Amino acid sequence: METTLEPAAESLLSVRDLTVTYPGRGFRSPGFTVLHGVDAELGGGRTLGLVGESGSGKSTLGRAILGLAPVSGGTITFDGRDISHATRADRRRLSRDLQVVFQDPYSSLNPALTVGDILAEPLSVQGIGVRQAQGRIAELLDHVGLPADAVDRLPREFSGGQRQRVAIARALALRPKLIVCDEPVSALDLSTQARVLDLLLNIQQETGVSYLFVSHDLDVVRHISHDIAVMTGGRIVEHGPARQVTGDPQHPYTRRLLMASPVIDPDQQAARREERRRARDDERAA
Numbered sequence: 001m002e003t004t005l006e007p008a009a010e011s012l013l014s015v016r017d018l019t020v021t022y023p024g025r026g027f028r029s030p031g032f033t034v035l036h037g038v039d040a041e042l043g044g045g046r047t048l049g050l051v052g053e054s055g056s057g058k059s060t061l062g063r064a065i066l067g068l069a070p071v072s073g074g075t076i077t078f079d080g081r082d083i084s085h086a087t088r089a090d091r092r093r094l095s096r097d098l099q100v101v102f103q104d105p106y107s108s109l110n111p112a113l114t115v116g117d118i119l120a121e122p123l124s125v126q127g128i129g130v131r132q133a134q135g136r137i138a139e140l141l142d143h144v145g146l147p148a149d150a151v152d153r154l155p156r157e158f159s160g161g162q163r164q165r166v167a168i169a170r171a172l173a174l175r176p177k178l179i180v181c182d183e184p185v186s187a188l189d190l191s192t193q194a195r196v197l198d199l200l201l202n203i204q205q206e207t208g209v210s211y212l213f214v215s216h217d218l219d220v221v222r223h224i225s226h227d228i229a230v231m232t233g234g235r236i237v238e239h240g241p242a243r244q245v246t247g248d249p250q251h252p253y254t255r256r257l258l259m260a261s262p263v264i265d266p267d268q269q270a271a272r273r274e275e276r277r278r279a280r281d282d283e284r285a286a
């Protein structure tokens, strides 16, 4: 199924025909193509949820945007600039506007640094003085709901959810325009997941930051996203407003994903029955 994307009126991120091929190990071994001509679009102050099974290429898309996966074809335009082949120096400048929160709050924070030092790092890289940095760090801790004395403590003194709050504070330090959130709640228990998702929503309302939110969990993505892109086999098979993608899925793969995610609400259960009926009809017609 083809998904034709019109650039959003105020597009912040635009991915066009993106191909990522990892190089083969030896000179005889061919490269391994993970993304095959991916298109995606994200406007300012909005969230694009990227959902799909394990290995479908979601993280690779996030990594390509961050300059951590090789772009072998197509373009990535961010804030009006083509960043597909940004140099290291370009990336340093871009890090003001483009940040990341990874899945694992246990390995993504340097265990030897205090929370204060972790938050000071991006500020000092951008040349922000100590006094100004101290003020900003206090503001950031307050913003993510951590106590002021967290500044002198080490990551191991915090729970998984609190560590993820530290990672979010670090990502926010330079007031970015976009944060790539790569499975940021997958390692957390359900109630902590809900609190971290609410925090991300509040931050977006207050700051206008955009999120590319990668998750294998459609329920999580549905909760946080304005738009959803559905990915399988390195291709985006459906991309549209969250309500439309989850309420009236067009692609059989999206329908399967929806059927596999748990529902409690009776209206959703009725909709789910209808989805199953349509999927059965589609299979018979195929």
Ligand SMILES: Nc1ncnc2c1ncn2[C@@H]1O[C@H](COP(=O)(O)OP(=O)(O)OP(=O)(O)O)[C@@H](O)[C@H]1O
Residues within 6 Å of the ligand: 022, 032, 034, 052, 053, 054, 055, 056, 057, 058, 059, 060, 061, 216
């Ligand atoms: N550095 C790499 N070199 C070679 N292949 C890679 C590399 N990183 C990822 N891959 C492969 O790319 C494919 C897509 O991986 P990716 O992590 O993007 O998927 P995903 O949808 O995010 O899955 P998950 O939810 O499990 O993280 C996988 O087959 C993976 O093995």
